[in-house]
Amino acid sequence: MAIEFGTDGWRAVIADEFTFDNFKIVVQAIANYLNNNDKTDRGIFIGYDNRFLTEEFAQTAAEVLEGNGIEAIIAKEALPTPVTAFTIQEEELDGALMLTASHNPAQYHGIKFIPEYAGPALPEITDQIEEEVARVQKTNEINIKKLDNIKEIDPRAIYLDNLREVIDFSQFETGxxxxxxxxxxxxxxxxxxxxxxxxxxxxxxxxxxxxxxxxxxxxxxxxxxxxxxxxxxxxxxxxxxxxxxxxxxxxxxxxxxxxYLSPNQVLFLLLDHLLEDRGMTGGVARTVATTHMLDRIARKHDLDVYETPVGFKYIGNKMLKNDVIIGGEESGGLSIKGHIPEKDGLLACVLIVEMIMSRGKRLSKIIQEVEEKYGKLISERLDIECSPEQKPEVVKRIEEFDAEKIAEQKVIERITKDGMKFILEDGSWCLMRPSGTEPLIRIYVETSNHSLMSKIQSDVRERLKI
Missing domain, CATH: 3.40.120.10 (Alpha-D-Glucose-1,6-Bisphosphate, subunit A, domain 3)
Known part of the structure; x- marks a missing residue:
């Protein structure tokens, strides 16, 4: 069985592929990566969510790490992924394991490695881990040290204290x-x-x-x-x-x-808030599939926009290397300057409340005013099921997709950063790409009205024969 790391580590169905035997292989591979790269001096934190057998998997991970001479520090209770990432920085560790399948259905579990910079692992790291997984599968060399006691910490209070420094809590006393x-x-x-x-x-x-x-x-x-x-x-x-x-x-x-506000709407509302109410400076990082409302706001304020492939690992990397106010993706991940380079849903929620209190207006009114200022864009993603047998042919059609016009709109730019993206003359755009984790072809479209949205979607689907 091939164990592959997707956008966020390895996820599989519990008791099918996600077994204790396979889990030990993955943790051993991560331990090999750490030893190969001399990242074993400061310890590894183990966080976990609320899924089935999660405490038992965490105990097993600690025993494999310790069996490889790596100190394991385990969470006292279930933790959010951003809290696990924050703990790396706070405790100055070599990284963390986060045991989670995030938003996947209940039958799934997962594990991902978060490096010492407290953001998602980049491909150069996950590729090495995948190589070690294949090696361990061949040799079956897994080192385990049975433990009666494991060092535990509870970073909840420290994370919340840090969030109170990132957020303007004075706004929460105004009403x-x-x-x-x-x-x-x-x-x-x-x-x-x-x-x-x-x-x-x-x-x-x-x-x-x-x-x-x-x-x-x-x-x-x-x-x-x-x-x-x-x-x-x-x-x-x-x-x-x-x-x-x-x-x-x-x-x-x-x-x-x-x-319901889409993540795209939340992103442009928060960028406007951070600029207008907080006076923050810097650029904007977004994935190739994320709203261009961010670009409109950035242009008005003369800000750089950094476009990345899909995946918060690329956003986090931009935030580490560049002066970025906010980084985000349409699937619901964001972070801001001064916080960890990992997506944080808690941060997003509290920032929205900060914005409401700062402006003293209802959220629906704030959306209306921001869209009046910058214009309104409508975004939609189609997830089209595609069998493993069909997928290679559809991917080939995406790679060969070339058009001077889409839905009678002239194509002015073609971007191949991740999939195939076309910018149209009226500012609309469409992106076609295969999902990295599911048997799906995704079609993203953003435009100013529903009629053109439907025309672009139909045109693209007809050309891709899906």
């Missing part, structure tokens, strides 16, 4: 707000109520206990999965709804009217 939070039974339980506990903001939680089945749904803060939160915010007089995915690195935002 009252009623928030409904949904951690979706995941690792973010209680974090949002703790963050606002010392302020005038009233925060209540739903789905705030551990359930490895995630209430029978998926721990993904999309409009389809947040119907309970949307209905309660709309009918019970809350000012905003905030949601987190299974490991709290992604977010969902609901207006006081019960409208």
């Amino acid at each position: 009252k707000l009623k928030i409904l939070a949904d951690p979706m039974y995941g690792a973010g339980l209680g974090y949002l109520t703790d963050i606002f506990s010392t302020t005038r903001i009233d925060t209540e939680e739903i789905n705030n206990y551990r359930d490895p089945l995630f209430g029978g749904g998926m721990p993904e803060p999309t409009e389809a999965e947040l119907t309970q939160l949307i209905n309660k915010v709309k009918t019970e007089d809350y000012n905003i709804g905030l949601a987190l995915d299974g490991d709290a690195d992604r977010f969902g935002i609901i207006t006081e009217e019960g409208e």
